[in-house]
Amino acid sequence: MGKVRVHNFTITLDGFGAGTDQRLEEPFGDGVDHLHDWMDPLFDGTATGLDAEVGLDAESFGATIMGRNMFGPIRGEWPDESWTGWWGANPPYHHDVWVFTxxxxxxxxMEGGTTFHFTDEPIEVVLDRAKAAAGEKDVIVAGGASVVRQYLRAGLIDQLDIAVAPILAGAGEPLFADLGNALKQYEVVQQISSPAVTHVRLVRR
Structure with a gap:
Protein backbone atom coordinates (compact mmCIF):
# COMPACT_ATOMS: atom_id res chain seq x y z
CA MET A 1 0.00 0.00 0.00
CA GLY A 2 1.33 3.41 -0.95
CA LYS A 3 1.44 6.58 1.10
CA VAL A 4 -0.94 9.54 1.21
CA ARG A 5 1.16 12.54 0.23
CA VAL A 6 1.14 16.23 -0.49
CA HIS A 7 3.82 16.93 -3.08
CA ASN A 8 5.39 20.22 -4.19
CA PHE A 9 2.56 22.24 -2.62
CA THR A 10 3.88 25.79 -2.85
CA ILE A 11 3.09 28.44 -0.25
CA THR A 12 4.19 32.01 0.34
CA LEU A 13 6.52 32.89 3.19
CA ASP A 14 3.46 33.90 5.22
CA GLY A 15 1.78 30.57 4.57
CA PHE A 16 -0.74 31.11 1.77
CA GLY A 17 -1.28 28.54 -0.97
CA ALA A 18 -3.37 30.94 -3.07
CA GLY A 19 -4.22 34.61 -3.06
CA THR A 20 -7.56 36.40 -2.97
CA ASP A 21 -10.29 36.33 -5.64
CA GLN A 22 -9.38 33.18 -7.54
CA ARG A 23 -10.96 33.33 -11.01
CA LEU A 24 -10.53 32.30 -14.63
CA GLU A 25 -8.05 35.08 -15.39
CA GLU A 26 -6.08 34.49 -12.15
CA PRO A 27 -6.37 30.80 -11.15
CA PHE A 28 -4.31 31.32 -7.99
CA GLY A 29 -5.83 34.70 -7.16
CA ASP A 30 -4.29 38.09 -6.55
CA GLY A 31 -1.18 38.88 -4.53
CA VAL A 32 0.76 35.70 -5.35
CA ASP A 33 2.56 36.63 -8.55
CA HIS A 34 5.54 34.33 -9.21
CA LEU A 35 4.42 31.82 -6.56
CA HIS A 36 4.98 28.88 -8.89
CA ASP A 37 7.78 30.28 -11.04
CA TRP A 38 10.15 27.67 -9.61
CA MET A 39 8.02 24.89 -11.14
CA ASP A 40 8.13 26.12 -14.73
CA PRO A 41 11.57 24.55 -15.38
CA LEU A 42 10.22 21.22 -14.08
CA PHE A 43 7.56 21.19 -16.77
CA ASP A 44 9.80 22.34 -19.61
CA GLY A 45 12.68 20.06 -18.61
CA THR A 46 15.22 22.78 -17.82
CA ALA A 47 15.28 22.44 -14.01
CA THR A 48 18.70 21.90 -12.42
CA GLY A 49 20.11 21.25 -8.98
CA LEU A 50 17.83 20.66 -6.01
CA ASP A 51 14.64 21.65 -7.80
CA ALA A 52 15.36 19.07 -10.49
CA GLU A 53 16.00 16.42 -7.83
CA VAL A 54 12.63 17.16 -6.20
CA GLY A 55 10.98 16.77 -9.59
CA LEU A 56 7.36 16.12 -10.43
CA ASP A 57 7.46 12.49 -9.19
CA ALA A 58 4.43 11.68 -11.34
CA GLU A 59 5.32 7.99 -11.64
CA SER A 60 4.89 7.51 -7.88
CA PHE A 61 1.22 8.50 -7.87
CA GLY A 62 -1.71 6.28 -8.72
CA ALA A 63 -4.61 8.57 -7.79
CA THR A 64 -5.23 12.24 -7.03
CA ILE A 65 -7.66 14.09 -4.74
CA MET A 66 -8.41 17.79 -5.24
CA GLY A 67 -10.93 20.48 -4.44
CA ARG A 68 -13.27 22.08 -6.92
CA ASN A 69 -11.32 25.35 -6.90
CA MET A 70 -8.30 23.47 -8.19
CA PHE A 71 -10.36 21.86 -10.95
CA GLY A 72 -11.77 25.12 -12.25
CA PRO A 73 -13.14 28.62 -11.63
CA ILE A 74 -16.85 27.79 -11.82
CA ARG A 75 -18.82 28.15 -8.58
CA GLY A 76 -22.25 26.86 -7.60
CA GLU A 77 -24.30 24.71 -9.95
CA TRP A 78 -22.54 23.65 -13.12
CA PRO A 79 -24.10 25.62 -16.01
CA ASP A 80 -23.18 22.68 -18.26
CA GLU A 81 -20.47 20.03 -18.45
CA SER A 82 -18.23 21.78 -20.95
CA TRP A 83 -15.57 22.67 -18.37
CA THR A 84 -13.17 19.74 -17.97
CA GLY A 85 -10.31 21.38 -16.09
CA TRP A 86 -7.40 23.73 -16.69
CA TRP A 87 -5.24 21.14 -18.42
CA GLY A 88 -6.71 20.63 -21.88
CA ALA A 89 -7.75 17.37 -23.49
CA ASN A 90 -4.86 15.36 -22.03
CA PRO A 91 -4.38 16.31 -18.34
CA PRO A 92 -1.06 15.45 -16.68
CA TYR A 93 -2.52 12.98 -14.16
CA HIS A 94 -3.07 9.84 -16.28
CA HIS A 95 -5.05 8.16 -13.49
CA ASP A 96 -8.29 8.59 -11.50
CA VAL A 97 -8.83 12.02 -9.94
CA TRP A 98 -11.48 12.76 -7.31
CA VAL A 99 -12.83 16.32 -7.24
CA PHE A 100 -14.73 17.50 -4.15
CA THR A 101 -17.83 19.52 -5.00
CA MET A 110 -10.04 12.38 -20.71
CA GLU A 111 -7.23 11.46 -23.05
CA GLY A 112 -4.20 9.79 -21.52
CA GLY A 113 -6.05 7.78 -18.88
CA THR A 114 -7.30 10.61 -16.62
CA THR A 115 -10.84 10.24 -15.30
CA PHE A 116 -12.33 12.99 -13.12
CA HIS A 117 -14.85 11.80 -10.51
CA PHE A 118 -17.00 14.49 -8.86
CA THR A 119 -18.04 13.72 -5.29
CA ASP A 120 -19.53 15.13 -2.12
CA GLU A 121 -18.71 12.03 -0.07
CA PRO A 122 -16.78 12.22 3.24
CA ILE A 123 -13.04 12.66 2.88
CA GLU A 124 -12.38 9.21 4.37
CA VAL A 125 -14.61 7.52 1.80
CA VAL A 126 -12.95 9.36 -1.05
CA LEU A 127 -9.52 8.42 0.27
CA ASP A 128 -10.52 4.76 0.40
CA ARG A 129 -11.62 4.94 -3.23
CA ALA A 130 -8.39 6.66 -4.23
CA LYS A 131 -6.28 4.08 -2.40
CA ALA A 132 -8.10 1.25 -4.14
CA ALA A 133 -7.46 2.89 -7.52
CA ALA A 134 -3.82 3.62 -6.73
CA GLY A 135 -2.95 0.08 -5.67
CA GLU A 136 0.68 0.01 -4.57
CA LYS A 137 1.28 3.61 -5.68
CA ASP A 138 0.82 6.75 -3.59
CA VAL A 139 -2.26 8.95 -3.41
CA ILE A 140 -1.58 12.65 -3.83
CA VAL A 141 -3.77 15.21 -2.07
CA ALA A 142 -3.07 17.93 -4.59
CA GLY A 143 -4.95 20.88 -3.14
CA GLY A 144 -6.11 23.44 -2.73
CA ALA A 145 -5.22 24.42 0.79
CA SER A 146 -8.72 23.76 2.14
CA VAL A 147 -8.66 20.12 1.04
CA VAL A 148 -5.16 19.60 2.44
CA ARG A 149 -6.29 21.09 5.77
CA GLN A 150 -9.22 18.69 5.98
CA TYR A 151 -6.95 15.69 5.53
CA LEU A 152 -4.41 17.11 7.98
CA ARG A 153 -7.06 17.61 10.64
CA ALA A 154 -8.10 13.99 10.17
CA GLY A 155 -4.49 12.81 10.46
CA LEU A 156 -4.71 11.04 7.11
CA ILE A 157 -1.64 12.47 5.37
CA ASP A 158 1.59 10.52 5.72
CA GLN A 159 4.02 13.00 4.16
CA LEU A 160 3.97 16.63 3.05
CA ASP A 161 6.56 18.10 0.71
CA ILE A 162 6.10 21.87 0.73
CA ALA A 163 7.92 24.52 -1.26
CA VAL A 164 8.12 27.91 0.45
CA ALA A 165 8.49 30.76 -2.03
CA PRO A 166 10.16 34.01 -0.91
CA ILE A 167 7.11 36.21 -1.43
CA LEU A 168 4.45 37.63 0.90
CA ALA A 169 0.73 37.54 0.10
CA GLY A 170 -0.81 39.14 3.19
CA ALA A 171 -4.15 37.42 2.53
CA GLY A 172 -5.59 34.45 0.71
CA GLU A 173 -5.99 30.73 1.35
CA PRO A 174 -3.75 29.67 4.28
CA LEU A 175 -2.35 26.16 4.46
CA PHE A 176 -1.88 25.81 8.22
CA ALA A 177 -4.89 27.70 9.65
CA ASP A 178 -7.48 26.21 12.02
CA LEU A 179 -5.70 22.89 12.44
CA GLY A 180 -5.98 22.65 16.22
CA ASN A 181 -3.50 20.05 17.47
CA ALA A 182 -3.27 18.25 14.13
CA LEU A 183 0.28 19.37 13.38
CA LYS A 184 1.52 17.78 16.61
CA GLN A 185 1.25 14.49 14.72
CA TYR A 186 3.94 15.63 12.28
CA GLU A 187 7.62 16.46 12.42
CA VAL A 188 9.94 18.32 10.06
CA VAL A 189 12.54 15.87 8.77
CA GLN A 190 14.09 17.94 6.01
CA GLN A 191 14.57 21.58 5.12
CA ILE A 192 16.81 22.57 2.23
CA SER A 193 16.87 25.59 -0.08
CA SER A 194 17.44 26.11 -3.76
CA PRO A 195 17.95 29.61 -5.19
CA ALA A 196 14.20 29.73 -5.87
CA VAL A 197 12.40 28.10 -2.91
CA THR A 198 12.88 26.27 0.38
CA HIS A 199 11.80 22.63 0.32
CA VAL A 200 10.36 21.34 3.60
CA ARG A 201 9.32 17.77 4.33
CA LEU A 202 6.93 16.84 7.14
CA VAL A 203 6.12 13.24 8.03
CA ARG A 204 3.59 11.77 10.40
CA ARG A 205 5.22 10.50 13.59
Whole structure:
Protein backbone atom coordinates (compact mmCIF):
# COMPACT_ATOMS: atom_id res chain seq x y z
CA MET A 1 0.00 0.00 0.00
CA GLY A 2 1.33 3.41 -0.95
CA LYS A 3 1.44 6.58 1.10
CA VAL A 4 -0.94 9.54 1.21
CA ARG A 5 1.16 12.54 0.23
CA VAL A 6 1.14 16.23 -0.49
CA HIS A 7 3.82 16.93 -3.08
CA ASN A 8 5.39 20.22 -4.19
CA PHE A 9 2.56 22.24 -2.62
CA THR A 10 3.88 25.79 -2.85
CA ILE A 11 3.09 28.44 -0.25
CA THR A 12 4.19 32.01 0.34
CA LEU A 13 6.52 32.89 3.19
CA ASP A 14 3.46 33.90 5.22
CA GLY A 15 1.78 30.57 4.57
CA PHE A 16 -0.74 31.11 1.77
CA GLY A 17 -1.28 28.54 -0.97
CA ALA A 18 -3.37 30.94 -3.07
CA GLY A 19 -4.22 34.61 -3.06
CA THR A 20 -7.56 36.40 -2.97
CA ASP A 21 -10.29 36.33 -5.64
CA GLN A 22 -9.38 33.18 -7.54
CA ARG A 23 -10.96 33.33 -11.01
CA LEU A 24 -10.53 32.30 -14.63
CA GLU A 25 -8.05 35.08 -15.39
CA GLU A 26 -6.08 34.49 -12.15
CA PRO A 27 -6.37 30.80 -11.15
CA PHE A 28 -4.31 31.32 -7.99
CA GLY A 29 -5.83 34.70 -7.16
CA ASP A 30 -4.29 38.09 -6.55
CA GLY A 31 -1.18 38.88 -4.53
CA VAL A 32 0.76 35.70 -5.35
CA ASP A 33 2.56 36.63 -8.55
CA HIS A 34 5.54 34.33 -9.21
CA LEU A 35 4.42 31.82 -6.56
CA HIS A 36 4.98 28.88 -8.89
CA ASP A 37 7.78 30.28 -11.04
CA TRP A 38 10.15 27.67 -9.61
CA MET A 39 8.02 24.89 -11.14
CA ASP A 40 8.13 26.12 -14.73
CA PRO A 41 11.57 24.55 -15.38
CA LEU A 42 10.22 21.22 -14.08
CA PHE A 43 7.56 21.19 -16.77
CA ASP A 44 9.80 22.34 -19.61
CA GLY A 45 12.68 20.06 -18.61
CA THR A 46 15.22 22.78 -17.82
CA ALA A 47 15.28 22.44 -14.01
CA THR A 48 18.70 21.90 -12.42
CA GLY A 49 20.11 21.25 -8.98
CA LEU A 50 17.83 20.66 -6.01
CA ASP A 51 14.64 21.65 -7.80
CA ALA A 52 15.36 19.07 -10.49
CA GLU A 53 16.00 16.42 -7.83
CA VAL A 54 12.63 17.16 -6.20
CA GLY A 55 10.98 16.77 -9.59
CA LEU A 56 7.36 16.12 -10.43
CA ASP A 57 7.46 12.49 -9.19
CA ALA A 58 4.43 11.68 -11.34
CA GLU A 59 5.32 7.99 -11.64
CA SER A 60 4.89 7.51 -7.88
CA PHE A 61 1.22 8.50 -7.87
CA GLY A 62 -1.71 6.28 -8.72
CA ALA A 63 -4.61 8.57 -7.79
CA THR A 64 -5.23 12.24 -7.03
CA ILE A 65 -7.66 14.09 -4.74
CA MET A 66 -8.41 17.79 -5.24
CA GLY A 67 -10.93 20.48 -4.44
CA ARG A 68 -13.27 22.08 -6.92
CA ASN A 69 -11.32 25.35 -6.90
CA MET A 70 -8.30 23.47 -8.19
CA PHE A 71 -10.36 21.86 -10.95
CA GLY A 72 -11.77 25.12 -12.25
CA PRO A 73 -13.14 28.62 -11.63
CA ILE A 74 -16.85 27.79 -11.82
CA ARG A 75 -18.82 28.15 -8.58
CA GLY A 76 -22.25 26.86 -7.60
CA GLU A 77 -24.30 24.71 -9.95
CA TRP A 78 -22.54 23.65 -13.12
CA PRO A 79 -24.10 25.62 -16.01
CA ASP A 80 -23.18 22.68 -18.26
CA GLU A 81 -20.47 20.03 -18.45
CA SER A 82 -18.23 21.78 -20.95
CA TRP A 83 -15.57 22.67 -18.37
CA THR A 84 -13.17 19.74 -17.97
CA GLY A 85 -10.31 21.38 -16.09
CA TRP A 86 -7.40 23.73 -16.69
CA TRP A 87 -5.24 21.14 -18.42
CA GLY A 88 -6.71 20.63 -21.88
CA ALA A 89 -7.75 17.37 -23.49
CA ASN A 90 -4.86 15.36 -22.03
CA PRO A 91 -4.38 16.31 -18.34
CA PRO A 92 -1.06 15.45 -16.68
CA TYR A 93 -2.52 12.98 -14.16
CA HIS A 94 -3.07 9.84 -16.28
CA HIS A 95 -5.05 8.16 -13.49
CA ASP A 96 -8.29 8.59 -11.50
CA VAL A 97 -8.83 12.02 -9.94
CA TRP A 98 -11.48 12.76 -7.31
CA VAL A 99 -12.83 16.32 -7.24
CA PHE A 100 -14.73 17.50 -4.15
CA THR A 101 -17.83 19.52 -5.00
CA UNK A 102 -21.22 20.25 -3.49
CA UNK A 103 -22.63 19.65 -6.98
CA UNK A 104 -21.62 16.17 -8.17
CA UNK A 105 -21.83 15.40 -11.87
CA UNK A 106 -21.06 12.48 -14.14
CA UNK A 107 -17.45 11.32 -14.35
CA UNK A 108 -15.38 12.70 -17.24
CA UNK A 109 -12.90 10.50 -19.10
CA MET A 110 -10.04 12.38 -20.71
CA GLU A 111 -7.23 11.46 -23.05
CA GLY A 112 -4.20 9.79 -21.52
CA GLY A 113 -6.05 7.78 -18.88
CA THR A 114 -7.30 10.61 -16.62
CA THR A 115 -10.84 10.24 -15.30
CA PHE A 116 -12.33 12.99 -13.12
CA HIS A 117 -14.85 11.80 -10.51
CA PHE A 118 -17.00 14.49 -8.86
CA THR A 119 -18.04 13.72 -5.29
CA ASP A 120 -19.53 15.13 -2.12
CA GLU A 121 -18.71 12.03 -0.07
CA PRO A 122 -16.78 12.22 3.24
CA ILE A 123 -13.04 12.66 2.88
CA GLU A 124 -12.38 9.21 4.37
CA VAL A 125 -14.61 7.52 1.80
CA VAL A 126 -12.95 9.36 -1.05
CA LEU A 127 -9.52 8.42 0.27
CA ASP A 128 -10.52 4.76 0.40
CA ARG A 129 -11.62 4.94 -3.23
CA ALA A 130 -8.39 6.66 -4.23
CA LYS A 131 -6.28 4.08 -2.40
CA ALA A 132 -8.10 1.25 -4.14
CA ALA A 133 -7.46 2.89 -7.52
CA ALA A 134 -3.82 3.62 -6.73
CA GLY A 135 -2.95 0.08 -5.67
CA GLU A 136 0.68 0.01 -4.57
CA LYS A 137 1.28 3.61 -5.68
CA ASP A 138 0.82 6.75 -3.59
CA VAL A 139 -2.26 8.95 -3.41
CA ILE A 140 -1.58 12.65 -3.83
CA VAL A 141 -3.77 15.21 -2.07
CA ALA A 142 -3.07 17.93 -4.59
CA GLY A 143 -4.95 20.88 -3.14
CA GLY A 144 -6.11 23.44 -2.73
CA ALA A 145 -5.22 24.42 0.79
CA SER A 146 -8.72 23.76 2.14
CA VAL A 147 -8.66 20.12 1.04
CA VAL A 148 -5.16 19.60 2.44
CA ARG A 149 -6.29 21.09 5.77
CA GLN A 150 -9.22 18.69 5.98
CA TYR A 151 -6.95 15.69 5.53
CA LEU A 152 -4.41 17.11 7.98
CA ARG A 153 -7.06 17.61 10.64
CA ALA A 154 -8.10 13.99 10.17
CA GLY A 155 -4.49 12.81 10.46
CA LEU A 156 -4.71 11.04 7.11
CA ILE A 157 -1.64 12.47 5.37
CA ASP A 158 1.59 10.52 5.72
CA GLN A 159 4.02 13.00 4.16
CA LEU A 160 3.97 16.63 3.05
CA ASP A 161 6.56 18.10 0.71
CA ILE A 162 6.10 21.87 0.73
CA ALA A 163 7.92 24.52 -1.26
CA VAL A 164 8.12 27.91 0.45
CA ALA A 165 8.49 30.76 -2.03
CA PRO A 166 10.16 34.01 -0.91
CA ILE A 167 7.11 36.21 -1.43
CA LEU A 168 4.45 37.63 0.90
CA ALA A 169 0.73 37.54 0.10
CA GLY A 170 -0.81 39.14 3.19
CA ALA A 171 -4.15 37.42 2.53
CA GLY A 172 -5.59 34.45 0.71
CA GLU A 173 -5.99 30.73 1.35
CA PRO A 174 -3.75 29.67 4.28
CA LEU A 175 -2.35 26.16 4.46
CA PHE A 176 -1.88 25.81 8.22
CA ALA A 177 -4.89 27.70 9.65
CA ASP A 178 -7.48 26.21 12.02
CA LEU A 179 -5.70 22.89 12.44
CA GLY A 180 -5.98 22.65 16.22
CA ASN A 181 -3.50 20.05 17.47
CA ALA A 182 -3.27 18.25 14.13
CA LEU A 183 0.28 19.37 13.38
CA LYS A 184 1.52 17.78 16.61
CA GLN A 185 1.25 14.49 14.72
CA TYR A 186 3.94 15.63 12.28
CA GLU A 187 7.62 16.46 12.42
CA VAL A 188 9.94 18.32 10.06
CA VAL A 189 12.54 15.87 8.77
CA GLN A 190 14.09 17.94 6.01
CA GLN A 191 14.57 21.58 5.12
CA ILE A 192 16.81 22.57 2.23
CA SER A 193 16.87 25.59 -0.08
CA SER A 194 17.44 26.11 -3.76
CA PRO A 195 17.95 29.61 -5.19
CA ALA A 196 14.20 29.73 -5.87
CA VAL A 197 12.40 28.10 -2.91
CA THR A 198 12.88 26.27 0.38
CA HIS A 199 11.80 22.63 0.32
CA VAL A 200 10.36 21.34 3.60
CA ARG A 201 9.32 17.77 4.33
CA LEU A 202 6.93 16.84 7.14
CA VAL A 203 6.12 13.24 8.03
CA ARG A 204 3.59 11.77 10.40
CA ARG A 205 5.22 10.50 13.59
Missing amino acids: HHPRAAVQ
